[in-house]
Amino acid sequence: MNQYFFALGTNHSLSKIDIINTLLRKGVDFEILEASEEILIISTSSELSPALLINELGSAVKIGKIEKVYLKDENWEDFFDKELGNQKFGLSLYHAGGRYREIDEIFEKTKKLKKIREKGRILSSVTVDQSGLLKKPASTSTREARRGGGFELVICVGAKGVYFGKTLAVQDYESYSRRDYGRPSRDAQSGMIPPKLAKMMINLAGRGKDELLxxxxxxxxxxxxxxTLLGYKNIMGADIEDRAVTDSQKNLDWLFETFKLEKADFKINIFKSDARALxxxxxxxxxNAIVTEPYLGSSQARYLSLDQIKKEIQKLEDLYLAVxxxxxxxxxxxxxxxxxxxxxxxxxxFFKLQILDILKNQG
Structure with missing residues (x-):
């Protein structure tokens, strides 16, 4: 069986759902071995392709393969010589469900291992703070290790054991930034959903690539x-604002040119429509599925009085029920x-819309 680890994004609950839904949609049979706010570890008979998978996910910061698992009472210190030889590596430590005290103990032991320091094999090290959380961005040591001709070694301290793995893929932050800030049209008034969240929402829909979204x-x-980037071929977009329709078309034209995609491979229809008259x-x-960030209310919501907030909520409830x-x-x-x-x-x-029960009754 193969074992893989996923370093989770900021919203770990949504991140786990994103990963699980994507694996299920791809037909991967797997078992969850460990889960925490930082790491998800799975076992599967399938051979995953982390480099491809991380581009499908909107939430995983990095993906790697577990090379060795030690029980809590086993001596793992010989791993560095027996399994790694003279390879150079960056070192990251994650909480994967184990006790924070165990993480601290393992971290202190790795710092004291003479045989590692003397050979100069650690190219970088990501430390943990008192709560056990990483101080540095999760990709820091990965970049440093690769520049030094090595790799990133990840130690995941779980409830069942200590997992040693190698990072095989890291989230492409630059591409996400380019798709958000580098495109020709942006409008804060019509919504600014981040590309990563948009991708997670698409994965939650769980639809096939030829179905209409x-x-x-x-x-x-x-x-x-x-x-489009995920390979969905049948796409429809609508908005009540003329500018939104124009902006969407401009951004898609830019996307096809920038990412060298063939328009003939897609059927994309963008048009003006009130969502209440679709x-x-x-x-x-x-x-087959609707994925959307609707109108969320006044952009001045933080300055509204309690009375104004209640009126805003009523307007949105009426809008959403009609939609x-x-x-x-x-x-x-x-x-x-x-x-x-x-x-x-x-x-x-905190005030939420009170329409979920009504929607459930409507089917």
């Missing part, structure tokens, strides 16, 4: 872009909607 609040086209433009029972009525018309049976709902804060109180 719709973003009815497409804004400047972030979700449409990520659908069925006038889209055939009934034709859409979901249209979703029901255009979606096929057993389809999925992945959508962001706003939460408003007033002093120490």
């Amino acid at each position: 719709l973003d009815p609040f497409c804004g400047c086209g972030t979700i449409l872009q990520e659908l 069925s006038a433009k889209i055939s009934q029972n034709s859409v 979901f009525g249209e979703f029901k018309k255009v979606l096929k049976d057993s389809s999925r909607v992945v959508i962001i709902f706003p939460v408003f804060r007033y002093k120490a109180q």
Whole structure:
């Protein structure tokens, strides 16, 4: 069996769901061995391709393969000579479900191993703070190790054992930044969903690459872009604003040119439409999934009084109920909607839309 580790993003719960959904959609049979706020470790009979998989995921910071597992009472210190020989490496330590005291002990032991220091094999080291969390970005030692002709060795301290692995793929931060800040059109007023979150939402939809996916609040086209890069061939975007339709088209044209994609391989339709009247433009029972960041309310929400917040919530509830009525018309049976709902804060109180029960009753 093969064992792999995934270093998780900031929202570890969403990150785990993203990874699990993607693996299931790809037909990977796997078992979760360890899970924490930092790491997910799985066992599978499949041979994964981390370099390809990390580009499908929106949440994994890095992916690697577990090379050796030690039980808690086993001596793991000879791993560096027996398994690594004279290879050079960067060293990162993660909490994977074990006790923080165990992490501290292992970290102190690795620092004291003379045979490692004397041979100059550690190219970089990522330290842990008192809570056991990493002080440096997770990719720092990976870059340093590769520049030095080595690799990143990752030690994951789990509840069942101590896992030694090698990092095989790291999230392409530069590409995400380019897709967000390097595209020709951005508009903070029409939504600024990050590309990584857009990708996670698409993965949550769990649809096939030839099925029809719709973003009815497409804004400047972030979700449409990520659908395209993930290889979805049948894409539809709509927005009530003329500028949003134009911006989405400009950004997609830029995407095809920048990433050398063939437009003939895709069927993408972007048009103007009020989300409350989608069925006038889209055939009934034709859409396989909706992935969207809708209108989330006033951009001045942080300055609103409690009374104004309640009025804003009422407006959004009315809008969303009308929109979901249209979703029901255009979606096929057993389809999925992945959508962001706003939460408003007033002093120490949080206010949410109270429509989930109504939507459930509507089916």
